[in-house]
Amino acid sequence: MEKHIEVGVDQFTMVLQPTNKNFNFDDWRSIIAPQIIEEFIHQSKMTQLFNGFDKADVRIPDGYNIGYSFNNSPFYFCIAYHEAFYKMGIIVKFSAYSWEEYRKRYELMFNTSIHIHTFFRLIESDMYDYRLSRIDPCVDFFNYNINIAQLKRSLEAGRTEIRYGKY
Secondary structure (H helix, E strand, O other), rough: OOOOEEEEEEEEEEEEEOOOOOOOOOHHHHEEEEEHHHHHHHHHHHHHOOEEEEEEOOOOOOOOOOOEEEEOOOOOOEEEEEOOOHHHHHEEEEEEHHHHHHHHHHHHHOOOOOHHHHHHHHHOOEEEEEEEEEEEEEEEEEOOOOOHHHHHHHHOOOOOOOOOOOO
């Protein structure tokens, strides 16, 4: 078998913020946040790929009190906001499994691959701005015969080091 390396995105979290900040306090929880969530779900085509989008049946991220998920899913995906603090925005959390499942289903349904950069283009909207608050990259080494436990011990003992950027 041929050696190869695959680099990708494991899990990520993003925050959506309304572009129009001219709204009343009560409008955030009753109109603005639900509209932004609906727009994001529509733009991302999530409900075309998954069923059961409803009040969250998973743990909502800390600090948020209203959340939605694809209920009875084998993965963690949650979109949530705090009804009183619009400046926190709307958090969107993809686990590694939910992102991979999204990518597989998207490719099957639309016959084109999707990656993080194409996903960001897909979800663009005049209703909200978005930013990444967390992204976990992954690097998979195939057929390299790497002993992970041995590598971990070598890193901890200082015999191996990881470098970033130019060195």
